[in-house]
Amino acid sequence: MEAEAVVEARALEKSYGETVALSGASLAVEAGEVFALIGPNGAGKTTLVRALTGTTAPDSGQARIMGDSPTAVDRSRLGVLPQDFSPPDRLSAHELLAYYAGLYDDARNPNDVLADVGLADTGETWYEDLSGGQQRRVCVGATLVNDPDVLFLDEPTTGIDPAGRRTVWRLIENLAASGTTVVLTTHDMAEAERLADRVGLLAGGSVIARGTPEALVRDHGGASRLTIETAADPDAFADLEYPVSRPERGRGRTPDSAVVVRDIDPAAIATVVDYLEARNFEYTGLTWSEPNLEDVYLELADQTELERTDSVDDAADHSDLAQAGETA
Known part of the structure; x- marks a missing residue:
């Protein structure tokens, strides 16, 4: 029997004027699961979190937390850290956590929470005097004072x-x-690869892929790569048994002069080295890498952006044709 979702979104839609923030976004998160939402800026991640936590009302669709609507759920069972969270500056870290703890009947000791976020020695420091990273950790701590069953970060x-x-x-x-x-x-x-049991990639307001990090990498990450720092052109490798090309833009840090050998096992690197030396190709470095979640992100996000751009271009072309017909 499939486990009942603790957090669920069903076909959520949300627009702000002509801007579509969510377009049929759906997901389900089980008890004790860490679910990471990734996606480009403007993909709808924050809007989806707001819809799930009841701070934004969707135009259509349904959100549920522990079987209730987000606005009806017992708030003491939730912890929510917004992207923008600015507590009072002129309180110490301990005073801030004590303030938030005071909002609940059965709260955790603020000192224990400070220790959890690695700030046991800075409890008496004013919030405004903490570094940006320390401030963010205090904010994380503020979401934990009620020992929540469900945590949104x-x-x-x-x-x-x-x-x-x-x-x-x-x-x-x-x-x-x-x-x-x-x-x-x-x-x-x-962060997503380390923490998440499952990952959802949000693009264009929809969750376009979801699964364990391993499954997403296997299905969408592409082949392993050997990057060779060399001025040689990919055409010079025509008789190598592996496909060779220039590095793709945006795929990590690569030298200005390099070629990429794809779908190659580490055991075959020596074969490529022999190939280079037999032909007197000069090279300054070799780097082998397996696909990872960043490759999945770039592949699927780029594909979605390309489809969106093509759609906008097609609409513009149709509009131009219609205007031309009206003036003919």
């Missing part, structure tokens, strides 16, 4: 340094292990 680690980011990651992992259901948005593919 909209880009939780934005502005946090690598060490602090790993503290937050471990915290989310521990929360999920204890049964908390987590929905988060992120632009950090490493």
Whole structure:
């Protein structure tokens, strides 16, 4: 029997004037699952989180949390971290958490929460005097004072340094292990790969792909790649048994002069080296890489953007033709 979804969106639609933010967005998140929403800016991630948490009313479709509508659910069971969250500056970190804890009948000790987010030694520091990353961690802590059953985090680690980011990651992992259901948005593919049981890619207001990070990489990530830093042209590799091309734009950091050998196993790298040396091709480096979630993101997001652009161009062409007919 399929587990009942703790968080669910069914065909959510939301527009602001002529701007479509959500276009039939659907997802289901099970108890204790970490579900990461990824997608380009303007894809609708924040609007979807707002619709799921009841802070934005969708134009159509249905959102449910623990079987209730977002506006009817017991708020003490939820933790919500908006993308933009600005608590009072002239309170200490401890005072801020104590304030939010005071909103609940059975809240956690603010000192314990500060320790959870790695700020045990900064409790008496005013919020305005904390670094940007420390402020964000305090904000994460504010969502945990009520020990929520369901946690929504909209880009939780934005502005946090690598060490602090790993503290937050471990915290989310521990929360999920204890049964908390987590929905988060992120632009950090490493964050999504590490934390998420499943990932949903939102583009154009719709969830166009979902699955475990491993399944998404397998289905959409493409082939493994060996990047060769060389001035040689891809045509010079015509008789190599593997496909060779220039690097695709936007696919990570690549040298100005390089070629990419695709679909190659690490054991075959020596064959390519022998090939280079037999032909006296000069090269300054070799880098082998497997596809990852960033490749999935770029492939599917680029494809959706291309389809959207083609659709806009087609509409413009039809409009031009219609205007030409009217003036003929």
